[in-house]
Amino acid sequence: MTEPEGAAPPIRLLLAEDQAMVREALAALLGLEPDIEVVAQVARGDEVVEAARAHRPDVALLDIEMPGLTGLDAAAALRRAGLPVRIVILTTFGRPGYLRRAMESGAEAFLVKDAPAAQLADAVRRVLRGERVIDPVLAAAALAEGANPLTEREREVLRASANGATNAELARVLHLSHGTVRNYLSTAIQKTAARNRAEAVLIARDKGWL
Numbered sequence: 001m002t003e004p005e006g007a008a009p010p011i012r013l014l015l016a017e018d019q020a021m022v023r024e025a026l027a028a029l030l031g032l033e034p035d036i037e038v039v040a041q042v043a044r045g046d047e048v049v050e051a052a053r054a055h056r057p058d059v060a061l062l063d064i065e066m067p068g069l070t071g072l073d074a075a076a077a078l079r080r081a082g083l084p085v086r087i088v089i090l091t092t093f094g095r096p097g098y099l100r101r102a103m104e105s106g107a108e109a110f111l112v113k114d115a116p117a118a119q120l121a122d123a124v125r126r127v128l129r130g131e132r133v134i135d136p137v138l139a140a141a142a143l144a145e146g147a148n149p150l151t152e153r154e155r156e157v158l159r160a161s162a163n164g165a166t167n168a169e170l171a172r173v174l175h176l177s178h179g180t181v182r183n184y185l186s187t188a189i190q191k192t193a194a195r196n197r198a199e200a201v202l203i204a205r206d207k208g209w210l
Contacts, residue, residue, distance in 0.1 A: 010034075010036055011035055011036045011058050011124055011125065012037055012055070012059070013030060013036055013061065014039065014042070014048070014051055014052055014057035014059070014085070015027055015030075015040070015042075015061050016044075016048050016051075016062045016063060016066060017041075017043070017063040017066070017090070018063065018067060019063075022063075023041055024041075026117075029117035029120075030117060030121055030124070032117075036124060039055045040055040040057060044067050044068035045066040045067065045068045045070055045074040046067075048069070048074040049074070052081070052085055053081070057085055058085065058086065059124050059127060060075075060078065060085050060086070061090055062088070062107075063090050063091070063113065064091045064092075065091075071089050071090070072089065072105045075087045075089065075106055075107050076106065079106040086108050086128055087109070087127075088107065088109040088111065088127060089107045089109065089110045090111055090112070090113045090120075091111075091112060091113060092113050097148050097208025098110070098138075098208035099134065099208070108131070109123045109127050109134065110133075110134050110135060110138060111133065148207075149192075149209075150210075154184050154188045155204070155209065157170060157181055157188065158184075158197070158200060158204055160173060161197050164198075167185070192209075
């Protein structure tokens, strides 16, 4: 359909969500908006950058929990690639640590996935205007929770230990000494007030620190 003379082109949207039914529902609902066009859909986080290069979206809606790369890691990858796309992170879980990490990864918006389609569409428009859009409940929870106490190295070692790897295996994979791995894990356990590394992983994940 030909656009009226002088009308702004529709906002080009990339949608990344691993659950097909959710992704298709979001695409259908947002596609009903007269000023939004869903130009690409992907089911994996490691497909986001390639899709963005191919379709040149104005805005990317990224789910946090995806195979390949998380939405947070995909957002960071978009920034490293230098692609001029605004980023909206969608989450099922209102974990305060996720909000802080989303902002660190370069996202302009952070919303819960079950927000009404009209709210998501409004967020898309607002981030394109240069605004930052954050779910107020998540923002309040993040302020109450405080900063992530884990350093990047502690997060890296804790993530790598999630599958039950021994200290020796972690040292080999992460190219660290056995003692350094032990120290990072010990500090992470203390900071999360956990009894062991497995519990530290669970606590850190629940708070959105990993």
